[in-house]
Amino acid sequence: MCRHLAYTGPAVRLGELLTDPPHALVRQAWAPRRQTHGVMNVDGFGVGWYVEGDPRPARHRGVGPVWGDETFAELSRVIRSTAVLAAVRSATEGMAHGPAASAPFRDGPWLFSHNGAIGDWRVAVGKLATDVDPVRLAGLDVPTDSALLWAMVTQALDAGAGPAEALAGAVRRAAEAGGERLNLLLTDGSAIYATAYGASLVTRRHAVPGAGPGTPGGVVVASEPYDDEPGWADVPDRSLVVATAGDVRITSL
DSSP: OEEEEEEEEEEEETHHHHTSSTTOHHHHTTOOSSOOSOSOOOSOEEEEEEETTEEEEEEEEESSOGGGOHHHHHHHHHOEEEEEEEEEEOOOTTOOOSGGGSSOEEETTEEEEEEEEOSSHHHHHHHHGGGSOHHHHHTOSSOSHHHHHHHHHHHHHHTTOOHHHHHHHHHHHHHHTTOOEEEEEEEOSSOEEEEESSSOOEEEEEOOTTOOTTOOOEEEEESSOSSSOTTOEEOOSSEEEEEETTEEEEEEO
């Protein structure tokens, strides 16, 4: 299992979301509070962010525990962005390792993460792989359940599906094939799309520090709260979330 987080709204420093809070994503790598499968998330990490004027997000990924990566700490200290997706990884037994196995996955303007697992991988992959174009399947960066789910989502997006539809379709199909925990997170830098399926997911309005009264804030969608301040809302299981800086909509899967 893993922990992940996405934000969209006014520009914030990455550290305000990922390193500074008392239970930030970096701490969740070794002391998650709502994780029900696995104890630590030390098998990789990644962060993607958007820069004004460039629709393709920047990205940094690595192996091992996130707290040992000096570059992650430096990026979090100085980079400001209006949209972020980050994750720390707990590899499912039998899954590949390496930077390519860590979220966020990227394609064009999209960033993607999967928190969970697809039951019996060898059985499930035989069912799900038939849904993916062979060329796309051969181009997977790494043979993992997360990468296969990403291929399913990008194929739907390329075929003209909306992002919410693409996520919901991938979850439904993976559930049919034995998927047990299918929390997916997707963003294009302006909106966040997420699913809660078998694992915890929360949302919260994010007030930008130093902003004047009436200044609109952003929104955070995450595996678990990064502090104990009020405002966190649990997303019901088997739900679809569509969030922008001004609105959060939750519907049933």
